[in-house]
Amino acid sequence: MTKIGVVVFPGSNCDRDTIHGLELAGGEPVELWHEQASLEGTAAVILPGGFAYGDYLRAGVIARFSPVMRAVGAFAANGGLVLGICNGFQVLAEAGLVPGALLRNRGLRFLGRDVRIAAERLDTPFTALAGSGRPLRMPIAHGEGCYFADDMALDALERDGRVLFRYVHEDGSIADDQGDPDNPNGSLRAIAGVLNAAGNVAGLMPHPERAAEAILGSEDGLGILRSFVEAAGASAGSPSAAPAMAVR
């Protein structure tokens, strides 16, 4: 089975759910503590949701400077697959591993409820098995999820096909920027997830691991985790696989 690292920061609270979801998706999850500088030879890494370091200062910023994030940065630069979910997305954005920033939700409230997103790209390691572009229902649980980048950066993201997920209506049409409950946090251009330039690092605000089995009310997230595990398995034999030794 393919080993997938799940980073545990002080304040992570979706690590166990992510581990369970990865098991359902056929992966072999390995916990990676924030103070370790080695990814233990895992084939891919997930930064799970939560409130790393209490989200003090700005969500994700203190986590960015942890030893494990130096290793994740080197791994990503080498082509390794990295997925950030919710707080993990905020950490990736603060670290500059994905573009943009996550601002306070426009309504100022923490939101915990189901939303619908659709994958714009189906040819990525994160979405190949994720429902062929149909709306996927899964929960959000965040206070800072309003995706922001300047207009030029947004244009470039769209042009380069780096918008991975958008918030959509039930019929699959893209939600509006403002005053549309289907774009819960007011993300610009309804962006719910993005890719880095090389296409090996992605972040999204909704929680696929909380929608990965029927008992949770939706299995729509499982396809994202399965895509990730499968792509990690395919890359495990390649030189881009995580170095087994410590990265300084």
Next chain:
Amino acid sequence: MSDFRFAVNVTPKPGILDPQGRAVESSLAHLGIDGVSAVRVGRRVELTVSATDEAGARTTVERLAGELLSNPLIEAFAIERLATDVP
């Protein structure tokens, strides 16, 4: 070495959505206050730096402010020198 005390004021850049500022602004009507606009809510961090001189201390603060205390994509910062005897 001497101790130099600074404050770093971090504010949302112009044009960046600031829902907190907007919420504050809209609450002013409840206080019976009018004529207040463009409210922006930021963050202030005070800190002491040990260095041989003020210029060296300021360099440290600038790095800290740019790399950690603010996110240059969305926030601007301004550094203020404070009296050193503030605890």
